[in-house]
Amino acid sequence: MDGSIAADDDTWTVAGRTFRSRLIVGTGRYKDLPETAAAIEASGAEIVTVAVRRVNLSDPNAPMLQDYVDPKKITYLPNTAGCFTANEAVRTLRLAREAGGWNLVKLEVLGPPPLLYPDMPGTFEAAAALIKDGFEVMVYCADDPLAAKRLEDMGCVAIMPLGAPIGSGLGIQNPAMMTMIKEQITVPFLVDAGVGTASDAAIAMELGCDAVLMNSAIAHAKDPVKMAKAMKLAVEAGRLSHLAGRMPRRMGADPSSPLTGLIR
């Protein structure tokens, strides 16, 4: 028992792999690798996103991520951050597959700054190429119900729209649309960008997301390890709240204490 409050049998499955934690965290933008490792530990995440980059030939003995985050214990989800064409995305993830030996990947094809908004034509092209090459593609996308459905029909294994621009910390700006997209698809559905603080993660889970993916909300908190723990609890609270089913909203009060039996 790890202190988790969610039921042991409340798991989710993506591409045949089953996980208990519904929090996926990024490994970028931390102060250093020890802080990265401590935050991941506190978050309870079983999946982390990673980037693929050239090794530094002038410093081959620099510490590597694998020295701090054991890929045998934590599933690495390689991303395509920085790829602007389908060819770059496929080459990058083929390298990731060789380095890590797995097919489960996160596809993101982004437009230019300042929004880094998902480039959907580029995303469709890259998704088609990756699926043809045998990858299992979890896809970052716009909050567009037609695009989400099309990506699922193409064979993507998880649909992951943004709640707000990457790294913005603005929270879930599109809760109604998230709910509507979720109803359109059957594969796992995640919010993949925009979470700023723990209540945002809880809201995402209350909307019915299968999991939440975040990086900056933890890495850029004043105390990343404490925030990682907050996110773990928020995701679990939001999940339980979703399963419990919230009370109906009503316009007006409804007293909690009985109005009968009052003294006179």
Added chain:
Amino acid sequence: MQSSVTLTINGESRVFDPENGQPFSVSRLLIALNLDMRKVAVELNEEIVPRSRYAETILATGDMLEIVHFIGGG
């Protein structure tokens, strides 16, 4: 008999002098670069080199290589 080999690795030109004129394989390159082959992946002229073929994949002048690893990312 092979003399020096000039390769482009991660965009940088590098010259290697294989010992005893032996064929210069990907394995020998990674040893020469002091890289842990369990933590990197290698692409030769835009094609993946599987780890199982590092020893038998011989490099020649003009080859372009990308050597990558996992780093932090979101």
